Amino acid sequence: xxxxxxxxxxxxxxxxxxxxxxxxxxxxxxxxxxxxxxxxxxxxxxxxxxxxxxxxxxxxxxxxxxxxxxxxxxxxxxxxxxxxxxxxxxxxxxxxxxxxxxxxxxxxxxxxxxxxxxxxxxxxxxxxxxxxxxxxxxxxxxxxxxxxxxxxxxxxxxxxxxxxxxxxxxxxxxxxxxxxxxxxxxxxxxxxxxxxxxxxxxxxxxxxxxxxxxxxxxxxxxxxxxxxxxxxxxxxxxxxxxxxxxxxxxxxxxxxxxxxxxxxxxxxxxxxxxxxxxxxxxxxxxxxxxxxxxxxxxxxxxxxxxxxxxxxxxxxxxxxxxxxxxxxxxxxxxxxxxxxxxxxxxxxxxxxxxxxxxxxxxxxxxxxxxxxxxxxxxxxxxxxxxxxxxxxxxxxxxxxxxxxxxxxxxxxxxxxxxxxxxxxxxxxxxxxx
Numbered sequence: 409x410x411x412x413x414x415x416x417x418x419x420x421x422x423x424x425x426x427x428x429x430x431x432x433x434x435x436x437x438x439x440x441x442x443x444x445x446x447x448x449x450x451x452x453x454x455x456x457x458x459x460x461x462x463x464x465x466x467x468x469x470x471x472x473x474x475x476x477x478x479x480x481x482x483x484x485x486x487x488x489x490x491x492x493x494x495x496x497x498x499x500x501x502x503x504x505x506x507x508x509x510x511x512x513x514x515x516x517x518x519x520x521x522x523x524x525x526x527x528x529x530x531x532x533x534x535x536x537x538x539x540x541x542x543x544x545x546x547x548x549x550x551x552x553x554x555x556x557x558x559x560x561x562x563x564x565x566x567x568x569x570x571x572x573x574x575x576x577x578x579x580x581x582x583x584x585x586x587x588x589x590x591x592x593x594x595x596x597x598x599x600x601x602x603x604x605x606x607x608x609x610x611x612x613x614x615x616x617x618x619x620x621x622x623x624x625x626x627x628x629x630x631x632x633x634x635x636x637x638x639x640x641x642x643x644x645x646x647x648x649x650x651x652x653x654x655x656x657x658x659x660x661x662x663x664x665x666x667x668x669x670x671x672x673x674x675x676x677x678x679x680x681x682x683x684x685x686x687x688x689x690x691x692x693x694x695x696x697x698x699x700x701x702x703x704x705x706x707x708x709x710x711x712x713x714x715x716x717x718x719x720x721x722x723x724x725x726x727x728x729x730x731x732x733x734x735x736x737x738x739x740x741x742x743x744x745x746x747x748x749x750x751x752x753x754x755x756x757x758x759x760x761x762x763x764x765x766x767x768x769x770x771x772x773x774x775x776x777x778x779x780x781x782x783x784x785x786x787x788x789x790x791x792x793x794x795x796x797x798x799x800x801x802x803x804x805x806x807x808x809x810x811x812x813x814x815x816x817x818x819x820x821x822x823x824x825x826x827x828x829x830x831x832x833x834x835x836x837x838x839x840x841x
Contacts (some may be wrong), residue, residue, distance in 0.1 A: 437472025442696025
């Protein structure tokens with residue numbers, strides 16, 4: 409009885425520490441860094457928030473307005489953080505209040521080091537006073553970076569302790585603040601951050617490029633990577649994410665970094681891949697473009713509600729890569745699949761090669777985890793990047809048994825299907841597998 413009571417009490421303490429009720433599905437919003445860097449001020453933040461409202465982005469789930477690095481001024485006499493008075497003459501709380509009045513949420517940035525990556529003051533050693541100040545300002549989201557960490561890394565335990573200090577401090581404020589760790593995959597955060605953070609970065613910084621190798625992103629895999637770096641092309645991060653999806657779920661997500669859609673470095677097809685795979689892998693969908701100046705093409709990508717529904721699916725199950733096959737001309741073909749609620753599934757075929765490809769998509773591969781009845785089964789497919797006769801994303805494209813034959817896919821394209829049991833079919837149970 410004593411051991412059972414102790415286990416119960418320990419279980420309750422763990423739930424209190426990690427379950428802040430946030431990011432039940434991957435968080436969505438916008439962040440300043442990818443497009444604006446340090447060139448931020450009060451007017452920019454409020455203009456972006458207004459643009460989100462004008463473009464109906466909250467309707468699709470984008471509700472966080474996140475201010476990244478370079479908002480800082482100095483610390484006051486008591487050690488509390490203060491904003492740059494030129495950039496934010498009315499203070500951070502005034503900005504947060506205006507964003508809240510729009511029905512949106514406000515996010516801020518700091519660093520688990522002595523300085524931020526932009527050279528401003530960090531929060532290492534100031535976690536309690538910083539967290540309390542953020543709560544008083546009305547902050548709803550904290551992105552917490554990894555620069556100038558004083559060598560406090562190298563093992564999961566060392567990184568855990570440093571990042572847990574802020575997790576505890578945020579929880580102690582009593583205000584629900586989404587905690588987004590940004591330690592670049594160092595020390596394998598997917599193994600330790602699940603109990604202290606709502607999301608954690610898995611790699612070095614993304615940049616607006618499809619597949620270029622850059623020596624500043626040197627690792628072939630993030631498993632035991634010793635230098636995460638930056639300038640990581642989009643498809644490289646997809647490769648990094650492939651093995652760690654098993655670690656994510658409701659309330660705690662692998663973060664593939666902010667979206668580059670609309671920043672100009674990739675083609676339409678490449679941005680479709682970028683947005684689709686981030687959604688399928690359950691990465692937070694944090695826009696990184698200038699939302700005050702978007703093309704119709706960019707807006708059409710980021711408001712594809714069929715793809716967003718996959719991201720926000722209640723099952724919280726990231727897609728799994730079932731195979732990756734090299735193409736002789738370079739690049740590869742990849743097959744991904746995953747489960748959604750209500751006996752629905754997602755299938756993705758990705759072509760990173762420079763040439764068009766034709767391939768059969770066998771259900772034996774798609775439903776490797778569901779068993780023989782599914783592998784030989786019949787499913788109705790909806791193409792999530794085609795519109796139906798009413799203009800809705802997710803056109804029904806037919807019913808298929810055992811495979812999707814002779815799929816034609818262009819260079820740098822992705823095809824995304826939702827698969828459902830045909831109307832009138834009885835749902836299969838475990839005994840069928």
